[in-house]
Amino acid sequence: MARPHSVRHQRGFTFIALMCFFLLYLPMATMVVFAFNAGSTVGQLDGFSLRWFRTALANDQIIEALLRSLTIAPIAAFFATVAATMAALATTRTAPYRGMALKVAFINQPLMVPEIVTAVALLVVFSRVKVWTGYTGLGYIIAAHTAFCIPFAFLPIRARLETMDLSLETAAADLYARPWSVFRRITLPLLWPGILAGFMLAFVVSLDDVVITEFIKSAGQETLPTYMLGQLRRNVTPEMNAISTLFLAVSVIVVSLFFLLSRKKT
Amino acid sequence: MFSALPAIEVRDVVKSFGDARALDGVSVRIKENEFFTLLGPSGCGKTTLLRLIAGFDYPTSGEICLHGKDIAGMPPFARPVNTVFQNYALFPHMTVAQNIGFGLEMQGKPRSEIAARVDQMLALVRMETLRSRRTSQLSGGQQQRVALARALAPQPRVLLLDEPLSALDYKLRKEMQGELKRLQTETGITFIFVTHDQEEALTMSDRIAVMSGGRILQVGNPRDIYDNPQERFVADFIGEVNFLAGQVIGIDGRTARVRLAAGGEVVAGLPEGATPVGRATVIVRPEHAELRGPTEQADLRGRLEQVVYFGTDTHLHVRLADQSEFVLRQQNSPRGTADLQPGAEVAIAFKPGAARVLKD
Known part of the structure; x- marks a missing residue:
């Protein structure tokens, strides 16, 4: 019997799809299972236990790194989102002009330049600045995270703006709203889901960063990912499984919350 | 105020x-x-x-x-x-x-x-x-x-x-x-x-x-x-209109006597602030013209080519002597206009004031 053509009926399609799901979720499932393992070896299941979660949460170094990550990520995500919102407005709320595509490419630079290159470049500059100013605080990491988070915040905000009818803002101006009122009463409320998505994305990307942070952090400035990397270099402990599982749980909750919130908005 | x-x-x-x-x-x-x-x-x-x-x-x-x-x-x-x-x-x-x-x-x-x-x-x-x-x-x-x-x-x-x-x-x-x-x-x-x-x-x-x-x-x-459209574009854009080429042969106040290329002479109203000389275009709306018998007094003569029924009215397409087409619109009545057959020789009379000269 002839069936209407559909990619679903392509030979091998199901197999490829299953492979993708396997590679994505099997490792994660394994990790989660081992996080609840009572034994201390990675590779042999010895019954259910919350032991590694307790150990991880009692580890001062982990808590310190986690708190540092949770300091950097919201600040960097906030500044990145503000910058991205302004950039998105500037590239959508006008008639297209010459050089606009170039501007967008400049904003998206961190997506295209290999991260390791940026990391080396920042290391070179920041080590100089450290010598000149004597400042060795978290500012460097926050500045770097802000810069590379901008395109991640920019993409959803711009996507949202492109679907928004420019005549709404014209109509508001026609109804006696000054530019700031137009922004506050029309643009911002309608753009809010995009801004929230941009912030979330920037937050997660900052929280997760290893390469740039590893290069530019000063002594004793471990974030959670760089701490984990440092630990893994010595030996793999089930403690890492527990932290990663917590990490996973938090991101699933954050993303689901955001999804529910944005659906309610529209 | x-x-x-x-x-x-x-x-x-x-x-x-x-x-x-x-x-x-x-x-x-x-x-x-x-x-x-x-x-x-x-x-x-x-x-x-x-x-x-x-x-x-x-x-x-x-x-x-x-x-x-x-x-x-x-x-x-x-x-x-x-x-x-x-x-x-x-x-x-x-x-x-x-x-x-x-x-x-x-x-x-x-x-x-x-x-x-x-x-x-x-x-x-x-x-x-x-x-x-x-x-x-x-x-x-x-x-x-x-x-x-x-x-x-x-x-x-x-x-x-x-x-x-x-x-x-x-x-x-x-x-x-x-x-x-x-x-x-x-x-x-x-x-x-x-x-x-x-x-x-x-x-x-x-x-x-x-x-x-x-x-x-x-x-x-x-x-x-x-x-009273003054220009060709206005006449054409609003409603339907017949354009007739002609020659102005005399002016009397706000009207002109125009000899039409399709034969005959008509008196047509002049556009505001313009007194054309020589070549001129005369317009007549399809519903401002009436069909007459071939022997009656008329402004134009020609041969009926097409009869198109539109429910409320009927459009009559007439081929004139200079090969241009003239369309008339006749309101339908219950008795209909069954006697009109394509190929018939017909005469067309303009209602008073129907013909106007355009600014060209």
Whole structure:
């Protein structure tokens, strides 16, 4: 019997799809299972236990790194989102002009330049600045995270703006709203889901960063990912499984919350 | 109170976009309390003119005065002029009542006044029961009403309407035409209405400006525009018309005697301020001509080529001596016109005043 053509009926399609799901979720499932393992070896299941979660949460170094990550990520995500919102407005709320595509490419630079290159470049500059100013605080990491988070915040905000009818803002101006009122009463409320998505994305990307942070952090400035990397270099402990599982749980909750919130908005 | 001054006066306005001239020297005076229509095909500059009056764009040169005060350089939020947009542009995150109250709120009116005015507007457009709805839950006709109420609520001096009925289906459009006319009469606000639909323009307007190529070709009341078009474009764009080539052979006051290329001579009215000599074009509307028997006194003679039945009327296509075609429209009656057969020799008589000379 002839069936209407559909990619679903392509030979091998199901197999490829299953492979993708396997590679994505099997490792994660394994990790989660081992996080609840009572034994201390990675590779042999010895019954259910919350032991590694307790150990991880009692580890001062982990808590310190986690708190540092949770300091950097919201600040960097906030500044990145503000910058991205302004950039998105500037590239959508006008008639297209010459050089606009170039501007967008400049904003998206961190997506295209290999991260390791940026990391080396920042290391070179920041080590100089450290010598000149004597400042060795978290500012460097926050500045770097802000810069590379901008395109991640920019993409959803711009996507949202492109679907928004420019005549709404014209109509508001026609109804006696000054530019700031137009922004506050029309643009911002309608753009809010995009801004929230941009912030979330920037937050997660900052929280997760290893390469740039590893290069530019000063002594004793471990974030959670760089701490984990440092630990893994010595030996793999089930403690890492527990932290990663917590990490996973938090991101699933954050993303689901955001999804529910944005659906309610529209 | 402003009766001496026009509501809107546009003087020598030019608007260029790069090399293209969207408006090429437009001047027009729109009276207080008038339903004024800008009519023309797409790209004629009617929407550009409306946007200049609203303040969404600024003229390259020229003046736009509101009750005698030049507003051409004023931002839109400073002009006592409101717009009904083609796509309505209702704020999707606000209720019907919030949409209607937005302009008053931005003007800093007290809450109680806003509430009272919103109620009044909801009653005016007959939407009282839908005040707390989101605009996305409304039908096209209802959205149209909210857009009107929102633009009327701040009591603007002038209301601009940019093809507001084009998104509605035929029946609703007819209904809204009556509604708009009623609102204009009840509120006494000057309406400037943009459309490409000649029927809409003829049925609703006090006066019409016909635009083409960034210019206003003719301004007049609907009868005037329809019966006395001055230029070929105006005659052609509004309704159907027969063009007859001819030669002016004498002038008597406001009429000219014209010898037609298709044979015969007619007396035709002259356009304002023009006394053509030599070649001229005479126009006659299809319903302003009558069919006569071949032996009767007539203005034109020819051979009937086609009879097309249209329900309310019948169109008769007649081939004239110079091979041009002349179309007549005959109102149908229950007895019908069964005796008309293609190929018959016929004569055509013009009703008094039907023939007009164009400015060429």
